[in-house]
């Protein structure tokens with residue numbers, strides 16, 4: 020299978036994770052295994068890489084891609100919300116490094132039948148895990164107008180959310196909206212095309228995708244579980260692709276890195292709250308060269324934390 024996905028900020032991720040030859044690593048968003056393979060190639064026979072993805076296409080591509088490495092490879096189809104259970108089942112305890120490279124892969128976007136793209140006409144689907152029942156068709160055709168407007172606004176930061184929701188509900192009264200092409204046309208006819216804002220359907224498609232896959236509500240807890248699985252000195256690296264995701268990562272990391280959380284007017288600390296991690300610098304962006312070669316990298320941001328040990332807590 021040609022997975023056609025170029026791994027974003029690969030060099031920066033390898034530096035951030037500071038890969039050790041005999042270390043244990045977890046890739047929570049395996050995709051075709053681009054990042055995972057680069058990590059695995061730095062591991063020896065004692066090293067381990069665990070990869071999780073909820074998409075069966077990704078699992079097959081990664082199994083093939085990682086078939087020739089020296090280290091132990093464990094690949095599991097599942098949601099990264101279950102990372103504790105997945106690691107327990109594999110008898111893996113603490114890890115040296117964990118990666119989340121969030122969002123969708125180029126393979127998912129470029130495969131028309133997956134129904135993620137406003138550039139291709141196909142049934143509205145957008146499920147990363149095709150075992151789940153909720154699809155983009157269900158969201159677009161069954162959610163009421165107010166709920167749609169809220170999703171377009173909150174998950175797509177769409178200025179014309181109400182107008183688009185109204186147009187969707189008007190259209191579907193006659194017959195269901197079956198395809199990505201139909202939805203894209205409704206949006207094109209409803210909102211003005213801006214010069215630099217990209218395709219007018221981009222934000223609504225992002226919003227529907229986030230809703231179908233529950234992408235935002237699971238993120239903070241999954242990051243907390245990941246921090247809990249790090250060895251002292253282990254690193255967690257997260258790549259996001261839009262501001263909504265990045266805000267959740269930033270806030271979760273900030274809270275985990277916080278010491279005392281007592282109100283400012285308390286003379287002494289009574290909360291005994293200890294920081295679990297330290298922030299490894301600010302968010303990193305891809306180089307202009309990378310963005311020139313891979314437009315998908317243009318909105319990427321990498322944030323990294325390191326697990327603190329007993330003495331520092």
Ligand SMILES: C[S@@+](CC[C@H](N)C(=O)[O-])C[C@H]1O[C@@H](n2cnc3c(N)ncnc32)[C@H](O)[C@@H]1O
Nearest residue numbers: 026048050051052053054072073074098099120
């Ligand atoms: C950007 S791609 C990863 C690409 C990969 N890092 C590479 O270099 O080839 C994101 C992947 O994460 C998966 N994914 C997204 N959310 C997930 C979740 N909650 N649980 C498991 N996998 C998820 C998607 O199915 C997709 O394959």
Ligand SMILES: [Zn+2]
Nearest residue numbers: 279281288290
């Ligand atoms: Zn305190």
